[in-house]
Amino acid sequence: MDLVFIGLGLLLLIIGGNWLLKSAVGFSLHLNIPKIVIGMTVVSFATSAPELIVSIKSALENHADIAFGNVIGSNIANLGLVLGITILISTISVEKSFYKTDWPIMMISSVMLYLFIVFDGVLQRYEGIILFSFLIIFLVYLLRFQKTAVVDEMPEDDEKLPLHKIVIFLVLGGVALWGGSELLIDGAVNLAKAFNVSERVIGITIVSIGTSIPELAASIIAVIKKEKAISLGNLIGSNVFNILAVLGLTSIITPITISDSGLLSNDIFWMLGIAFLVFPLVFAPVKMKLSWKEGLILLVLYVVFIVGMFK
Secondary structure (H helix, E strand, O other), X not given: OHHHHHHHHHHHHHHHHHHHHHHHHHHHHHOOOOHHHHHHHHHHHHHOHHHHHHHHXXXXXXXXXXXXXXXXXXXXXXXXXXXXXXXXXXXXXXXXXXXXXXXXXXXXXXXXXXXXHXXXXXXOHHHHHHHHHHHHHHXXXXXXXXXXXXXXXXXXXXXXXXXXXXXXXXXXHHHHHHHHHHHHHHHXXXXXXXXXXXXXXXXXXXXXXXXXXXXXXXXXXXXXXXXXXXXXXXXXXXXXXXXXXXXXXXXXXXXXXXXXXXXXXXXXXXXXXXXXXXXXXXXXXXXXXXXXXXXXXXXXXXXHHHHHHOO
């Protein structure tokens, strides 16, 4: 029954996130906000809504290991699983923004998170404020100097919706996200108790893979359609948002106290390691291209990581 709750919860989170995205984009178009601004701010926040809601609710209900594990696991899954499968199917070209902004910002964000959490095992409120402030600075920089990097962030169906439809999508999206988070967290906690595994393991595996499903689906569809909508930059952007927005906002609302030492002695190093590994993979053996060979390396590493969780 717990697996049913988790499945329904994930489904509601995906649907709710999509409805919220439609509402947010529609509302922004009504206000005549430039599409490029919508893509980098509104769309990014809306697509991070499932992770954000799950993390905030987990932290508020004293399941901080699920909140933290969800983000760490999602970041590892985005590069190990999603990127691995995507480039296994089709070679992708990497934009110059990868080494100019995307990768450095992801590494700075990841190292900041590590330094904040490693000594006391707590992500304090002021540390959350620093993380979120860094996100705002990053967004302002992108919008001023790197506008071409965010052109493809807009969804294809960005038509101007009637106001009543925007409100309906907003309400339905909010309710679906709330209901989905309730079911997912209850199911995950009960599953951890039933199989006598830690909340950290459930957060890192089931919850994080579940919240990475939208990125995986979007990546595979884009590859099949031979579109350039999916790029390494999109996945790195998702990782940056997970740390700076999801953990930043969650810790501002309530400090995150880690109780499972495995998150700090193992999992966060996997996140840092895979994030770092992407850099040499982009330049060797073929510069600025990622092919099935690199995809195989990332997937094997991800499988090793997941198998290691259950030992």
